[in-house]
Amino acid sequence: MRLRHVALLIAGLLWGPLLMAQPPRASAANLLGGVEGAQLAKMWELKGTLYHVQGMDLDDQHIWITSVDIASRKGYLHQFSRATAKFERQVELTDGVRFHPGGLSIDGDSIWVPVAEYKPHSSAELVELDKRTLTVKRKIVVGDHIGCVAVTPDALIAGNWGSRQFYVFNHDGKQLRVVDNASPNQYQDIKYVDGNLVASGNLSHTSGAVDWYRWPSMKLLRTVHAGETDRGRPLTGEAMALKGNHLFLIPEDGPSRVFEFLLNKP
8 A cells, every 4th residue: 555655646746746837727727707697518719810809600610700800990800710719701882881790690501691881870781692602692671780690591680889779570571660678688699599589798808798589579587797818808799600509709809709608597
């Protein structure tokens, strides 16, 4: 027994410093606050140039992210590999004074992206892109800044600056109604999932939340609060996507990281 204890002690002295030197694995301990009722399943670095990140969506193969190069007044949609996190291609979305792309949504073979002037109470276009070629299929002009869009089977839900109002259009661009947002949450990215509008945004400079609303009644169903990353960015401050109970967040500008949380059942 004594010899075994000595051997273990020597092994600890030899390997302990090496083990301590290994980089920490992704865990909720790397975050300040994390996401309420969720576990961090994965965190990875995106390998490619991103500017000020705005929105995201993904499928089994790709991650699409919008970002704005404020200095050059240019907006982009970037495509990354979901398997490797490597950059694959991008398309510029700038249209004159409109260079601010926002929260996007995938709908079948289309990607819907708002591209707006970089100020409230301005103008925007809801741009439908072909998912395979990233070419423009159509544009819908809106007389307000639009910062995010979600797609239902028969409507487009578009949030203005901070999503203080939601504009509802049919897919041909006819405005159907305007819904006031009574929440203090400044929604930055929204998705339509299983009959609900899921919206993420900021409550303060260091915290935020994801809210679930029954659509179209806008009855609040659930709220999940979130803290900030170890780089001081609110986890729900920018890009968000939801696939099943997997919540994906990209809160940081380039170099950016994807945080994948596994949500508990409500």
